[in-house]
Amino acid sequence: MSPARCIVRSSVNIDETFQVPHIVRPGETISSSQMWSRPGGKGANVAAALGLSGVPVTMLGAVGEDAPWPLDHLRKYGVAVDDVHRSKDTPTGRAFIQISSADGENSIVLLKGANFAPVPALDDPARWLESDATHLMLQNEIPLETTVAYAAYARTLKQRGASNRVCTVFNPSPMLSPEELQAFPWEGIDVLIVNEGESNDLLDALHGARKDSAAASLAALAPLQAIGWLVVTRGGSGFLAGVLVDGERVWIDMPASPPRKVVNTTGAGDTFAGYLVSGLMQAHDAREPTTKASAERILRYAGIAASMAVEVDGAMESIPSAQAVAERAAALAH
Numbered sequence: 001m002s003p004a005r006c007i008v009r010s011s012v013n014i015d016e017t018f019q020v021p022h023i024v025r026p027g028e029t030i031s032s033s034q035m036w037s038r039p040g041g042k043g044a045n046v047a048a049a050l051g052l053s054g055v056p057v058t059m060l061g062a063v064g065e066d067a068p069w070p071l072d073h074l075r076k077y078g079v080a081v082d083d084v085h086r087s088k089d090t091p092t093g094r095a096f097i098q099i100s101s102a103d104g105e106n107s108i109v110l111l112k113g114a115n116f117a118p119v120p121a122l123d124d125p126a127r128w129l130e131s132d133a134t135h136l137m138l139q140n141e142i143p144l145e146t147t148v149a150y151a152a153y154a155r156t157l158k159q160r161g162a163s164n165r166v167c168t169v170f171n172p173s174p175m176l177s178p179e180e181l182q183a184f185p186w187e188g189i190d191v192l193i194v195n196e197g198e199s200n201d202l203l204d205a206l207h208g209a210r211k212d213s214a215a216a217s218l219a220a221l222a223p224l225q226a227i228g229w230l231v232v233t234r235g236g237s238g239f240l241a242g243v244l245v246d247g248e249r250v251w252i253d254m255p256a257s258p259p260r261k262v263v264n265t266t267g268a269g270d271t272f273a274g275y276l277v278s279g280l281m282q283a284h285d286a287r288e289p290t291t292k293a294s295a296e297r298i299l300r301y302a303g304i305a306a307s308m309a310v311e312v313d314g315a316m317e318s319i320p321s322a323q324a325v326a327e328r329a330a331a332l333a334h
């Protein structure tokens with residue numbers, strides 16, 4: 001079994017962040033007290049979380065020559081960025097973020113930029129998945145055709161029973177349309193992470209019935225039944241997961257680890273996803289089979305990391321190190 005390495009085929013952004021008294025309402029004009037340019041992007045944030053957690057990770061994405069500096073941050077966090085494309089014609093993607101001083105909540109408008117520039121070398125999943133990759137992270141801030149091509153290739157490896165099959169994690173954010181969700185190659189996905197709103201969108205698109213919990217509703221959907229980990233995040237209320245253990249789905253309902261203060265929630269979901277994947281990678285290296293106890297441990301760590309991320313300003317810059325998460329976990333255990 002090869003040592004774990006995760007490929008993140010996703011986005012890199014610069015987060016143009018405005019501190020505001022509240023998220024602007026339709027038709028309203030408000031002033032921002034402060035503005036920052038920070039590294040971000042869902043893919044880059046997850047890659048940073050993986051790097052900070054101490055596991056090998058390669059970022060596949062694109063930035064513009066106008067502002068490639070988010071890559072300096074990724075490098076500092078231990079992410080391999082040599083294969084990130086630098087576009088001459090298209091600027092680095094931007095996220096225009098409002099942060100409410102009242103409660104740290106955010107609202108985001110995206111400029112696609114280089115994330116959507118065609119890069120033939122990065123859009124050929126065989127080239128990357130027939131390598132040393134053991135895990136693959138996908139989201140929706142890049143062209144859907146690319147995400148679908150990677151998920152479909154992961155499905156092919158699985159169907160072939162290939163020894164080099166990858167564990168594919170999908171966080172469909174921003175959410176796809178009902179038609180796109182219906183056509184998605186779900187058989188390629190091993191771990192699905194959604195928030196409650198995204199879970200409802202999926203249920204509606206795939207004509208599912210509401211069961212006792214959001215995770216149980218997802219597990220009843222035919223296209224999702226073989227997905228090993230179905231995780232529904234509920235912000236400050238924690239998360240629900242349905243995890244396949246020896247072919248049986250076990251249910252985990254975990255409260256949120258309470259943050260010491262709420263400063264900025266941007267990137268907390270990416271931190272959760274990154275630490276969850278890191279836990280899976282470490283279990284892979286230790287050849288540890290999935291049990292309810294191991295799944296609970298992985299989810300608990302991911303939850304602690306996410307709660308620590310909201311205590312600090314920024315998205316990528318708020319992600320805690322493995323040591324900080326371990327220290328918080330130890331403090332919470334006492």
Ligand code: RIB
Pocket residue numbers: 013014015039040041042045094095108141266267268269270315316
């Ligand atoms: O999930 C948070 C991220 O979403 C931000 O860093 C921003 O770039 C947007 O993509």
